[in-house]
Amino acid sequence: MKKPMILALAFLLATPALALRAPQPADFEDVGAVLSPETFWNGADGSGSYTSGDWNFANIYNATWGSWEGFAYSNVTDTTTKDYSNQYAAITGGGVRGSATYGVAYQGMAGPPVATNTTGAAPISGLYVTNTAYAYWTMKEGNAFAKKFGGADGTDPDWFLLTITGRDAQGAVTGTTEVYLADFRFSDNTKDYILDKWKWVDLAAFGSTATLEFSLSSSDNGDWGMNTPAYFALDSLNGVPLEVGADSDDSSGCFVGAAGQGSLLTTLLNRLFD
Ligand SMILES: [Ca+2]
Numbered sequence: 177m178k179k180p181m182i183l184a185l186a187f188l189l190a191t192p193a194l195a196l197r198a199p200q201p202a203d204f205e206d207v208g209a210v211l212s213p214e215t216f217w218n219g220a221d222g223s224g225s226y227t228s229g230d231w232n233f234a235n236i237y238n239a240t241w242g243s244w245e246g247f248a249y250s251n252v253t254d255t256t257t258k259d260y261s262n263q264y265a266a267i268t269g270g271g272v273r274g275s276a277t278y279g280v281a282y283q284g285m286a287g288p289p290v291a292t293n294t295t296g297a298a299p300i301s302g303l304y305v306t307n308t309a310y311a312y313w314t315m316k317e318g319n320a321f322a323k324k325f326g327g328a329d330g331t332d333p334d335w336f337l338l339t340i341t342g343r344d345a346q347g348a349v350t351g352t353t354e355v356y357l358a359d360f361r362f363s364d365n366t367k368d369y370i371l372d373k374w375k376w377v378d379l380a381a382f383g384s385t386a387t388l389e390f391s392l393s394s395s396d397n398g399d400w401g402m403n404t405p406a407y408f409a410l411d412s413l414n415g416v417p418l419e420v421g422a423d424s425d426d427s428s429g430c431f432v433g434a435a436g437q438g439s440l441l442t443t444l445l446n447r448l449f450d
């Protein structure tokens with residue numbers, strides 16, 4: 177482990193342009209600092225977006241209907257209310273590393289929510305994602321609009337998928353990755369899951385990226401589109417992954433392979449200039 181660390185550090189020191197400005201992750205604590213407990217921001221002020229760290233999160237608010245889409249942020253801790261009234265809650269009941277605030281995304285009529293790096297295209301480490309309580313309980317138990325994942329006998333190969341697409345400043349795709357927020361496709365049903373922890377998604381292989389688009393799809397669809405509530409929660413965008421096993425069910429924080437090299441660099445950058 178030491179040798180690649182030293183090599184990466186040497187590379188950093190030999191590249192002063194890289195070290196001029198520390199990338200600021202979107203941890204949502206900056207915007208969340210003025211939120212009252214158990215509340216959220218959903219764009220009702222008509223501002224059309226918010227910025228946390230280096231990242232701007234687009235929002236569309238409809239004052240006539242009191243509805244929103246794109247990105248909100250929240251410090252709601254209620255993980256047990258199962259319906260739409262609890263649409264701003266992450267199933268974890270809080271943010272990454274015990275933080276209060278996290279982002280909530282909803283894919284509405286305008287299509288996949290988009291986050292934009294306000295500093296332009298820059299290397300990206302990844303982000304944490306999890307389910308919202310509303311989507312989690314809908315998949316777990318079903319409701320009037322959506323099926324219980326797995327079906328009555330638990331064997332239906334249902335899935336709820338988040339597809340993340342990175343683009344450079346010119347709009348060219350820098351990378352695409354898929355994260356299953358729920359996956360019942362395993363023939364061994366004991367492996368079926370609905371994500372209920374923060375999961376690190378490594379995007380280092382995307383390289384220099386200006387925007388991230390988050391698209392949700394599901395195996396459960398009807399005449400009006402997807403039946404599964406089109407929400408997910410996010411935190412620590414372009415931050416540093418926790419040590420494996422801390423509160424992640426994911427092993428992509430390991431320094432393995434080419435993508436790991438990018439993570440290591442970003443990790444060092446963040447640690448050096450935090
Ligand atoms: Ca946070």
Ligand SMILES: [Ca+2]
Pocket residue numbers: 330331332333360361362363364365368
């Ligand atoms: Ca299965």
